[in-house]
Amino acid sequence: MSNNKKELLLTYFEDIITKDIEQRYNVRESKKLRAIARFYLTNTSRPVTFSSVAKMIGMNTDTAEKFSSYFEDVYLIFCKKVFLEG
Template structure:
């Protein structure tokens, strides 16, 4: 989002016409459409804008009924709105239903290995580049396989901690909340078991014994 905002200012847009809000900020306590309207009104009161503002709403899935407010703003033509989220609530099919005909999707994927190399200051344009940097490329390939290719992880020395936080977010936000899991700790244990035994065969009965839960729950 910040890259897009910077691109807009580089193209001549006044910085005052850009508002970026991250709804994972702990200072936000009442996460609903009323908060969105309050933020918008406060923003307009603070600045004398001549043109439509660009409003960037990050982690929008945290806000209840956000789609109604965004749909209203779009229909009234009051602002150009960009929303983003890292949660399963924003799956494309659901988003299409919420904002029929009013949105363009932009899906951000993890880094390809070529992009991963570029992040680590290695640019591969021809075969000679691979030969001359073979040892470093092989080292980075092992790192790529071990830690994956999320952009935030790629250059951070605390890779393991970041990946664990991603894991917790997926379990707690995408799965537990979405499917109303009654025993989140069991789900987390099950997920950890699968991730730790990815190349091993197992049975539902073995999982039942290992996790002390019923076979039907495992299934």
């Protein structure tokens, strides 16, 4: 991939994170938000739980779930809920 394409993708990523999420939802934990976004974008199709993401990033599960819902709201990711009978 050429440098221009990489720069364009990074610009899109930063705009989505900054304008569509941080400003809209008044997110103060910018580094953790970006860390979760990078994790999701580099681990597509990998089953994860909010608690495993939270442990990896170093935050509580509720915050990881909330941040993930922000990504869904701006169509950056789509979470598939798994129903387990038990």
